[in-house]
Amino acid sequence: MSLSKKQNTAQGQEAYRFEEVIYQCAGTLFWGMVVFLIMFSLIFRHVTVDGGSMNDTLRDGDRLIVSAVGYTPKCGDIVVITHGEDLNEHLVKRVIAVEGQSVSIDSETGEVAVDGVLLKEYYIKGKTIAGNNMEFPRVIEDGYVFVMGDNREHSLDSRSSEIGLIPVKNIVGKVIMRIYPFDEFGVL
DSSP, X not given: OOHHHHHHHHHHHHHHHHHHHHHHHHHXXXXXXXXXXXXXXXXXXXXXXXXXXXXXXXXXXXXXXXXXXXXXXXXTOEEEEOOGGGOXXXXXXXXXXXXXXXXXXXXXXXXEEETTEEOOOTTOBSOOOOOSSOOSSEEOOTTXXXXXXXXXXXXXXXXXXXXXXXXXXXXXXXXXXXXXXXXXXEEO
16 A cells, blocks of 8 residues: 555544544533433522522522432521412522421510520521511421521511411422522532
8 A cells, every 4th residue: 555545544544533532522512411401400400599588698699509309308408498389489598497396486585496495596687576477486387397588677488477387398409509609609
């Protein structure tokens, strides 16, 4: 075989290998995106905070990643909830008490107690107001949680009959990370 034919054959093989690498990379990228989309539709969700009820912990416009599978509510967790058919939009609140626990709010001091133990709520903004039509102490029914926003003077939450106790089935998931704004990116 002549030198020219060998060069053409080598160039052809090189071009074929390059095309094969591109094809494999495109396939890997495609399947990676499919897996990513499945994970984000089944395991994780993206939610944007709407309103100031969680100030200063979270602010209007913050973007969050929510873990949507295998979650059991725990006191202190920040969660995303719906309120069934009455409320289609998502709300971001903090779990204060879970089923079987007793919640009490002192209307004079604004102190919150769960099972008789005062909560150390370093994250709240404003004074906790007992609510306009809730009686305290209140035992949380089976299958429900009691939630409040961190901005206690400006949060519509379980203290109001409009929201009330939240069925556990209406918890979308636990907030695990803030992804925007970038300067506050991190685990919550």
